Amino acid sequence: MSVHTVNARDAGRHGQVFDVIGIGFGPANIALAIALQELQFSGTRLFLERHAGPRWQPEMLLAGSDIQNHPSRDLVTPRNPRSRYTFTNFLFENDRLFEHLNLGLEFPLRSEFAEYVRWVAGFFAHEVAYNQAVTSIQTDSASQLYCVTTQAGDRFYARSLVLAPGRTPVIPKAFAGCAEDRVFHLTQYLGRLEQLSRQGELKRVAVVGGSQSAIEIILHLRHTWPQLEIINVQRGYGFRLKDTSPFSEHVYFPAFVDQYYYSSAEAKRHINRHLHYTNYSAADADVIGELYVGMYEDRLKGKERVTIKGLHEIQSCTPDTHGYTLNVLDTRDQTCEALDNLDAIVLATGFRNLGTGEQDERFPAVLKDLAECLACDADGVIRIGRDYSLSAREGCSLPALYLNGLCESSHGYGDAGSFSLLSLRARDIFTSLNARLGLEPAAQKSA
Template identity: 85%
Template structure:
């Protein structure tokens, strides 16, 4: 097995065999790093992160936006409330505890929680190689080790992998061929918008979707660009209130994971039908109210800045001299309408789940090199163990491999990009890893 020359930054890691390599160092694998330390994992570990530093939702750091979950559902508290890595201790060590408590906020500001994530990540800097975007993952049959290659040409070796690549944005087919500087997903919102605003005066922007994020983007556009016309296109009748009933919120309890995981495929579909609006196509009351009052305020001033095209499906998106034109079909009357001269289109269209639907993927793209080795169901969707482990299909062999997140289809809504169960999932992976690796030997290097 050949080993590429590594950057000076990671020269000490060249050829080294790690007991576990985590791919991605966002909240999910940060929670795992905490668990490995606090539960005294004896083996060596390394995390590979494609960005130059740890970032959490950097393109959605909108003024006033919050995290939509209780601050104690952080990176560690549900597993170990005495940890130094709790959000509460972050506030204490940064001399903001009493000021934060005095805010009277139900949920912390998104910008402060992002700072908390970066603060925790800083404690594990020695275990992270940044600027390392993974390009291939292979198994060396001679050593039965994973060989992870990054875009720098570096190669890292491991007895086990924990993948936390983040969720894949949904780009509807109508927008597949559009210029990415003018038509972009919310995960690129602030950066792309700022670039456009430098190039031209923004006059008309469309926001596609009926979620919390769609409203937050519309509010940001309304406050930031007073002369801007904003058009929202959504399938629903109007922005729907999120289901935050205490009974529905049990989907974020650890017991629900077992209930959901052990349910039949048909039972899972039934659960999903009932619980869809706890997490999707819905928004919190505060942002709905702010948008509604803002639109009323505009009306009082004789303005018509925000238009909502409800019960609508997008048929096409085509370039024009002044930007893009959306062709929208009103599903109630089956009438088509064109929305011309759009300077930008922001896609608040969500993320892919695992499955066979039009917006699903059978496995995360990062697993493409291992796909033929993975155990799948009859539709080709990867099977995920209760301990988040992926198994090899019959006739193949794989070292221990885990998916830290992206497991909503198997483990339920607590896996839908929420912080709620991160720390408990990290514990489950730690326990399984320890069992799979057995007695860990000292780190070695590939000759």
């Protein structure tokens, strides 16, 4: 029975065994779905997605924001420029190609790229079971199958898994236990702000972080609520310009993946120190300039709508009579200050990588049931193969298992949430997966 002819939930009920199940159907596994189709994967497949439909960064679709990424670095072009699933063809088929070209934008609008992602996902709707949040992954040593259980109570069986669960938001310890309706990560931004604005006028909001996302949020707050006081708290001196040198951008080239993967741990730390500002704790020139001019214009009018607390560290976050108070430390003179009566605190604090640092995780949470069987390094961090495969530790056995994304610590900056290498990573996973499963290309199989 083919995945093309069976209802996804019925497949779970009937105990169908799929050749591959992909967990998550965001850009990484959408790129994989394209590769499986175009490279003629002959096996059955199914994708499980926890949300009700395809989506990409829905809480950060801010007016005027762009993707900071060349549009040809999309879901498929670097692997197959002739594909029907390119961003250019999306524009063409939606009768917007010339209008888009006439905009003269260096990067596409984020809202349009989100539409592109949904458009591509729509072609694979028959391969996806939505509203299926995975709660556990078990293996049967006798049958060498995975059993994936979802929150809906369904079970799905597979000979192999490709995991693309998305990155885990970083919530600093100071905010542990804070009510999520007022203290929330940027991945909840638009929804939470809409809820709060319905409850009453927003007067005072803090944004934590010094990243591109932090400055985009400040600009959105400033334009949306003209009377709002906005306080930015960051460890850096101020918003730093992102390193967009064409030489630094080589970190998003395919050759860099091999260079980085086969480097020693010390060499990787050295590379990271030099390349940190290509992707982290920095912002693009256009948004920095927009905020700086806006703050100057406010001062001309005798206002102080945006305050930047640079070189400050957050000590604690506590509820007060109105909302929350942030207790911060000025690292220049070690003085403390209480920022009180905050209606909301937005955490532009990034995402967890794999590692042993305070903000890292040793393995993605979706792998909790398999963690004891996975091969790890001396620090207990899972080992990832060059082909993005995870292997079993000595004495254990696991069917084919892949991590599609989240591999920045092993494969470099192309795995740091960028679209740049999605399609090439999907090709690498396809090639390895096809060999592991021993499948013939579909064209040969039907001959």
